[in-house]
Amino acid sequence: MLQLDARPLTPEAFAPFGDVIDTRTSDYFHINAGRTRRYHDLARVETLGEQARALISIFVSQPVQVPLELSFLERHPQGSQAFMPLHEERFLIVVAPPGDTIAPEEVRAFVTDGRQGVNYRAGTWHAIQSVLGREGEFLVVDRGGEGNNCDEHPIDIRVSLPEGEAVASTSEQEEIP
Numbered sequence: 001m002l003q004l005d006a007r008p009l010t011p012e013a014f015a016p017f018g019d020v021i022d023t024r025t026s027d028y029f030h031i032n033a034g035r036t037r038r039y040h041d042l043a044r045v046e047t048l049g050e051q052a053r054a055l056i057s058i059f060v061s062q063p064v065q066v067p068l069e070l071s072f073l074e075r076h077p078q079g080s081q082a083f084m085p086l087h088e089e090r091f092l093i094v095v096a097p098p099g100d101t102i103a104p105e106e107v108r109a110f111v112t113d114g115r116q117g118v119n120y121r122a123g124t125w126h127a128i129q130s131v132l133g134r135e136g137e138f139l140v141v142d143r144g145g146e147g148n149n150c151d152e153h154p155i156d157i158r159v160s161l162p163e164g165e166a167v168a169s170t171s172e173q174e175e176i177p
């Protein structure tokens with residue numbers, strides 16, 4: 001069993017796996033007569049293969065228990081997959097770099113702060129959506145089209161949060177019961 005402590009998510013640490021979607025760490029420019037800041041092109045949407053197209057969906061997920069026990073990671077070889085919380089939900093992220101196998105020493109676990117979303121680049125191994133504390137609602141942008149776009153790789157992982165870490169969003173901290 002691979003044991004991991006989730007670390008706070010940062011764009012730098014997540015760079016090998018994809019993009020962090022966060023206005024606080026992104027540039028913008030003004031549009032709409034100055035009324036709107038456009039945080040432009042925050043993540044690369046990849047849609048590969050036959051009949052490929054971008055999908056916009058909403059996932060409503062029940063919260064996971066912590067420590068989070070995983071028996072596999074998955075990847076989408078033909079496209080990226082982005083998750084953006086709609087109500088500052090925090091979630092756990094477990095990732096490994098693209099490749100046909102997963103090296104346990106390359107697996108990383110992160111926890112978001114409620115204001116962050118992520119975009120897994122095509123082929124990045126990841127845990128399925130794992131929201132913390134309460135039911136979560138996420139905008140999801142990923143790839144539709146022909147052919148298989150989801151591979152699973154067995155690996156046993158237990159993910160903990162740092163001692164005393166709250167699971168709710170930054171705006172409504174609550175301790176783990």
Ligand SMILES: NC(=O)N[C@@H](O)C(=O)O
Nearest residue numbers: 074081126127128129150
């Ligand atoms: N299956 C599905 O659409 N979701 C997963 O890919 C996931 O990463 O949650």
Ligand code: NI
Nearest residue numbers: 074076081128
């Ligand atoms: Ni996925």
